[in-house]
Amino acid sequence: MELKELYQEIILDHGKNPRNLRKTENFNKDAKGHNPLCGDKVHIYLKLDENKKVQDISFEGQGCAISMASASIMTDLVKGKEEYEVKEIVKDFLEMIKEKDQLNNKILEENEKTKLMCLSGVKKYPMRVKCATLSWHTLTSAIDNTQEEINSEKID
Amino acid sequence: MNIENIKKQFPIFNNKVHNNDLVYLDSANSSQKPQVVVDRIYDFYTKEFSNVGRSVHYLAVAATNLYEETRSLVQKYINAKDPNEIVFTKGATEAINLVANTFGEKFLKEGDEIILTELEHHSNYVPWHYLRRSKGVQIKFAEINSEGEISLESIEKLITSKTKMIAITHLSNVTGAILPIKEITQLAHSKNIPVLIDGCQGAPHLKLDMQEIGCDFYAISCHKMYGPTGLGILYAKKKWLEALPPYQGGGGMISEVKKDGITFGDLPNKYEAGTMATAQVIAFAESIKFLNQIGIKNIEKHESELTKYGEEVLRKNNSVKLVGSPKNKGSVLSFTLDGIHAHDIATILDEDGVAIRAGHHCCQILHDKLGLSATARASLGVYNTKDDIDKLNESINKCKKIFDR
Numbered sequence: 417m418e419l420k421e422l423y424q425e426i427i428l429d430h431g432k433n434p435r436n437l438r439k440t441e442n443f444n445k446d447a448k449g450h451n452p453l454c455g456d457k458v459h460i461y462l463k464l465d466e467n468k469k470v471q472d473i474s475f476e477g478q479g480c481a482i483s484m485a486s487a488s489i490m491t492d493l494v495k496g497k498e499e500y501e502v503k504e505i506v507k508d509f510l511e512m513i514k515e516k517d518q519l520n521n522k523i524l525e526e527n528e529k530t531k532l533m534c535l536s537g538v539k540k541y542p543m544r545v546k547c548a549t550l551s552w553h554t555l556t557s558a559i560d561n562t563q564e565e566i567n568s569e570k571i572d
Numbered sequence: 573m574n575i576e577n578i579k580k581q582f583p584i585f586n587n588k589v590h591n592n593d594l595v596y597l598d599s600a601n602s603s604q605k606p607q608v609v610v611d612r613i614y615d616f617y618t619k620e621f622s623n624v625g626r627s628v629h630y631l632a633v634a635a636t637n638l639y640e641e642t643r644s645l646v647q648k649y650i651n652a653k654d655p656n657e658i659v660f661t662k663g664a665t666e667a668i669n670l671v672a673n674t675f676g677e678k679f680l681k682e683g684d685e686i687i688l689t690e691l692e693h694h695s696n697y698v699p700w701h702y703l704r705r706s707k708g709v710q711i712k713f714a715e716i717n718s719e720g721e722i723s724l725e726s727i728e729k730l731i732t733s734k735t736k737m738i739a740i741t742h743l744s745n746v747t748g749a750i751l752p753i754k755e756i757t758q759l760a761h762s763k764n765i766p767v768l769i770d771g772c773q774g775a776p777h778l779k780l781d782m783q784e785i786g787c788d789f790y791a792i793s794c795h796k797m798y799g800p801t802g803l804g805i806l807y808a809k810k811k812w813l814e815a816l817p818p819y820q821g822g823g824g825m826i827s828e829v830k831k832d833g834i835t836f837g838d839l840p841n842k843y844e845a846g847t848m849a850t851a852q853v854i855a856f857a858e859s860i861k862f863l864n865q866i867g868i869k870n871i872e873k874h875e876s877e878l879t880k881y882g883e884e885v886l887r888k889n890n891s892v893k894l895v896g897s898p899k900n901k902g903s904v905l906s907f908t909l910d911g912i913h914a915h916d917i918a919t920i921l922d923e924d925g926v927a928i929r930a931g932h933h934c935c936q937i938l939h940d941k942l943g944l945s946a947t948a949r950a951s952l953g954v955y956n957t958k959d960d961i962d963k964l965n966e967s968i969n970k971c972k973k974i975f976d977r
Contacts, residue, residue, distance in 0.1 A: 418923070419974065480914075481913060
């Protein structure tokens, strides 16, 4: 049943008890994201060390189970990664959600990829894809320091 | 009144959604269309099409007569004094923009005040916000009470000598509160303030009598009234339509055009520039006839019983919290479920063929006030039954099952 694919246990777990739902102290990069259609909001805080490695990442916001779980899993997976690696993971995830069947990056472990693939159920629900991708686009904006609020309606 | 027979007139219900019968509970967003309306659009395009009000050939004359026939039908349906008080627009949004724009241009200056309510849909706030920006007018919001209602007093206490317009909804698309629009209009008129009613949710469900209500402007959305999309109606008292400047410029709305000046046409053409949504206007006559055939009093009774039943069923369900509990309530049931976001509810319900809306329903001011980022909303139409409410309730219970596992 498709609903079970969308609302897998891991999604419900992260949706109900999001990891890293807080504000990083002494963050050095951040960005906000907003879905004007449904009102979902996210604020990502990033602390990179001198070697551009993610020392800490956190988020604040509110939204549906999919958007909260997506932000939660994302923050868990990119912690400790180098900035360029984070960018590659984001790109890979967004491509997977849009068209590919699998994740191709060589940075994440297999079990980490399996965890992330739990979000792929959203592909059957076109109206919900933006719920899953908002925090990822916002992370990109934080890394690039664009200082621009991500608006899910302005991203394809 | 046999709902099964009424439902049979709506071809959409012959279709399955995810292999389930469609339980359509999103009529506050847009209603479904009866076969007569669909057929009328087809027939007009296949047998009778022409532009209206321009040419003198057979088809043009016939189309013009049909177009004006709808205007008369609408006039009678809402008991306006004069058919020229009915202006066709592309939607209720354009109707409100028309008033805000022309009234603002002619009558408003910096420091003037407009009273809205916290219940307003964005379409009855954003057009006035433009005037805040361009003219420096102030906008005041009458506050809701704990039931999600607007009282006469909440408006009265905002009125000052600078109040130039009161623009309020007839029926809240979130709490379902029906506003005392007649009393508010009387109060406003005692202080020489005109009143605009956003009738998007009122018109499809309640008996309308413009002369009894006495309001200056009333905006209607035809696609929420079992009619076609792309069409709205502005009712405005003749004195306003004569006093206000034209809204858009173009063909059909002029009297004389010279290189050094233009004079504008008479009502209602003055406000209907360019080729209008001709087929939609003509098909909307069938929506009015459909409503007349059932009788608005019967519709009111059926929907009010159904709303009460819905409130009862959802109140009994411990996980559901209804949003607002107005005494005088229209057919809207907004709710939240503990620990489950409205969008997740809507996705799970959809799997069962239950169509609801989730989000802020274009009412961010109200959701901020209620401290909710989103709500789920089931809204009723003439084709809904108690069975639909029971199915809604079953699917809500399924949400709990999925999320509690």
